[in-house]
Amino acid sequence: MAAASFRVAQDDQGRRHVQLLGQWSLREPSNDFAKLKQALQPFFADTFTKWDLQEIEQLDAAGAATLLSGWDNKLEGNVSLRPEHAALFNTLIGLKRLPAKKTEHDRLAPFITIGKGVLHLVHHFTEFFRLLISLLLEITYLFRRPQDFPWREFSANVYKSGVNALPVTALLGFMVGVVMGYLMSKQLHAFGADVYIVNILGLSIIRELGPVLMAVLVAGRSGSAMTAQIGVMRVTDEIDALTTMGISRILRVVLPKVLGLTFVAPLLVLWTSGWTLAGGAFASNIELGISFRFFFDYLPLVVQPINLTLSLIKGLMFGFVVALVACHFGLRIKPNTESLSNSTTSSVVTAISGVILVNAWFAIMTRGIGV
Amino acid sequence: MSENLIQNTPQESIPDQDIICDIQNVCTEFGDNIVHHNLNLKVRRGDITALVGRSGCGKTTLLRHIIGLTKPQSGNVLLFGENLHAMERVAQRRLMDRFGVLFQQGALFSALSVFDNIAFPLRELKQFDESVIYQLVMHKLALVELDPRDADLLPAEISGGMVKRVGLARALALEPELLVLDEPTAGLDPDRSHNFIDLVKQLKKSLGLTVLFVTHDMDTLASLAERVAVLEDKHIIADCPLRELAKIDHPFIINFFQSIRSRLEKL
Numbered sequence: 001m002a003a004a005s006f007r008v009a010q011d012d013q014g015r016r017h018v019q020l021l022g023q024w025s026l027r028e029p030s031n032d033f034a035k036l037k038q039a040l041q042p043f044f045a046d047t048f049t050k051w052d053l054q055e056i057e058q059l060d061a062a063g064a065a066t067l068l069s070g071w072d073n074k075l076e077g078n079v080s081l082r083p084e085h086a087a088l089f090n091t092l093i094g095l096k097r098l099p100a101k102k103t104e105h106d107r108l109a110p111f112i113t114i115g116k117g118v119l120h121l122v123h124h125f126t127e128f129f130r131l132l133i134s135l136l137l138e139i140t141y142l143f144r145r146p147q148d149f150p151w152r153e154f155s156a157n158v159y160k161s162g163v164n165a166l167p168v169t170a171l172l173g174f175m176v177g178v179v180m181g182y183l184m185s186k187q188l189h190a191f192g193a194d195v196y197i198v199n200i201l202g203l204s205i206i207r208e209l210g211p212v213l214m215a216v217l218v219a220g221r222s223g224s225a226m227t228a229q230i231g232v233m234r235v236t237d238e239i240d241a242l243t244t245m246g247i248s249r250i251l252r253v254v255l256p257k258v259l260g261l262t263f264v265a266p267l268l269v270l271w272t273s274g275w276t277l278a279g280g281a282f283a284s285n286i287e288l289g290i291s292f293r294f295f296f297d298y299l300p301l302v303v304q305p306i307n308l309t310l311s312l313i314k315g316l317m318f319g320f321v322v323a324l325v326a327c328h329f330g331l332r333i334k335p336n337t338e339s340l341s342n343s344t345t346s347s348v349v350t351a352i353s354g355v356i357l358v359n360a361w362f363a364i365m366t367r368g369i370g371v
Numbered sequence: 372m373s374e375n376l377i378q379n380t381p382q383e384s385i386p387d388q389d390i391i392c393d394i395q396n397v398c399t400e401f402g403d404n405i406v407h408h409n410l411n412l413k414v415r416r417g418d419i420t421a422l423v424g425r426s427g428c429g430k431t432t433l434l435r436h437i438i439g440l441t442k443p444q445s446g447n448v449l450l451f452g453e454n455l456h457a458m459e460r461v462a463q464r465r466l467m468d469r470f471g472v473l474f475q476q477g478a479l480f481s482a483l484s485v486f487d488n489i490a491f492p493l494r495e496l497k498q499f500d501e502s503v504i505y506q507l508v509m510h511k512l513a514l515v516e517l518d519p520r521d522a523d524l525l526p527a528e529i530s531g532g533m534v535k536r537v538g539l540a541r542a543l544a545l546e547p548e549l550l551v552l553d554e555p556t557a558g559l560d561p562d563r564s565h566n567f568i569d570l571v572k573q574l575k576k577s578l579g580l581t582v583l584f585v586t587h588d589m590d591t592l593a594s595l596a597e598r599v600a601v602l603e604d605k606h607i608i609a610d611c612p613l614r615e616l617a618k619i620d621h622p623f624i625i626n627f628f629q630s631i632r633s634r635l636e637k638l
Contacts, residue, residue: 026496026545027548029466029468034499060546061546062499062507062546065503066503092510095519096509096519334527336481336526337480338482
């Protein structure tokens with residue numbers, strides 16, 4: 001076993017003879033064909049060079065293809081070969097070349113891209129509404145046959161996306177509350193309006209920040225998990241297996257996720273808002289010396305209770321949107337890794353955008369209430 | 372009683388350079404479940420060796436030890452005389468290029484086309500330019516008897532038999548010495564599995580490969596294997612040419628040989 005090498009000699013007419021030696025094969029681990037090709041480049045360029053491959057120990061397709069690329073993909077009279085190697089070279093030369101793909105420039109290309117994008121979007125919307133309608137149909141079916149309600153999956157989803165989310169929502173809510181409380185106390189203190197910290201924090205957290213913060217966290221944590229789970233179930237044909245057992249995939253897979261998250265989201269909103277308020281109270285206690293007792297006694301007086309109702313309704317809507325978007329993208333996953341990652345990303349991005357849109361719409365609808 | 376007899380049969384001595392894979396005293400356990408206990412096996416150069424045994428007896432685990440995916444709790448697995456797990460990184464990679472693996476489901480990269488799947492190991496070497504890679508990929512496609520027009524398809528768009536062929540082409544891309552096949556004919560109809568076996572045999576001859584495979588399919592075993600290693604009760608209880616199984620007196624092997632005898636006679 002010897003690495004691939006070559007020897008150069010010159011005959012009396014000044015023509016160079018290149019003799020190839022050793023193993024011209026990938027099996028010899030010390031070969032580097034890139035270096036060999038570079039070293040042979042001057043001889044490839046000179047058409048008068050004689051090539052002698054008789055002494056080669058072993059030649060494989062990789063070695064042969066490297067040499068052929070130097071010889072312009074043809075064998076000429078200046079190469080002397082052993083017959084078994086000639087066969088390999090001829091096979092390689094004889095391989096069909098696929099017709100190169102047409103890369104004609106199309107002036108209409110931008111319009112086609114836009115058109116395709118619009119159609120894609122329309123397709124998404126129709127699919128989304130189809131999912132929504134079939135979900136509603138399944139719910140009406142459940143009114144007729146309540147014993148078919150998937151309680152186990154429902155409670156599993158409540159646990160996974162609700163109970164397991166408690167630590168992270170509490171921690172992040174508290175942190176955001178501390179930061180907001182700190183910054184606002186600085187500003188309010190400059191005007192001597194210390195006590196208004198309760199009004200500002202109370203209204204903004206209960207009405208806006210708590211629900212939105214919860215929705216963003218849940219979209220990132222449970223929404224992505226739902227999409228990926230449904231996607232993998234599709235890849236491994238589990239969804240088809242369910243269907244063949246006569247079990248509706250909407251009823252067993254989508255419905256428990258959507259209802260579970262819709263059910264648990266308002267509770268998560270309460271939990272997140274509570275911790276965010278605690279963070280705010282903590283910061284105002286340190287910065288402004290407002291006692292916790294005063295903060296929470298004064299809160300119901302300045303923030304109307306209707307705001308709490310609004311925030312719970314928001315929680316319901318956000319949970320529904322996040323879960324439905326996650327299921328929609330999950331069901332669209334094609335059986336390959338690229339599609340899985342794309343859909344999971346789109347699911348989270350769309351869910352968060354959807355939540356913010358719904359939030360804006362809801363803010364306009366309820367602009368006269370509770371402020 | 373008979374078991375001891377077989378284990379004590381002295382191994383014929385084989386020159387070292389003819390042993391491609393040497394498994395020495397391997398023990399594997401998952402929790403309380405002992406899968407291999409002081410298991411020994413040698414794979415010779417140029418042979419087509421089948422690894423057989425009951426379902427769940429640890430064949431695939433042993434295969435995963437051999438190709439370096441897992442490490443046994445104790446004992447050594449030597450590939451080409453070297454231990455994959457006790458090597459410096461570059462040398463380890465070089466060693467791993469010397470064998471090709473065809474997984475049961477093909478394990479093609481689903482985001483890459485057939486062409487890119489086969490080109491992947493070649494590109495990773497960083498020794499060839501695209502025109503050479505193109506030629507080599509087309510050559511491998513021709514070797515496994517696939518149409519060059521299939522090169523642009525994605526793995527999701529081709530049939531199970533084609534996935535196996537593409538997987539084989541990818542395994543052969545770096546001209547390996549050892550080809551490892553996990554259930555090479557699982558999921559193929561009899562006709563296709565027959566063709567696939569012929570293809571592997573023919574490639575083995577033309578490329579000078581050593582083949583090691585795991586199978587449950589008796590037809591595949593009878594028509595492809597030259598040697599057979601039987602894994603039973605945590606040990607290799609027999610490692611011999613297929614027909615010599617008849618001479619071994621062990622309940623599992625007697626049972627097992629009966630089911631392949633008629634197939635061997637047909638050949």
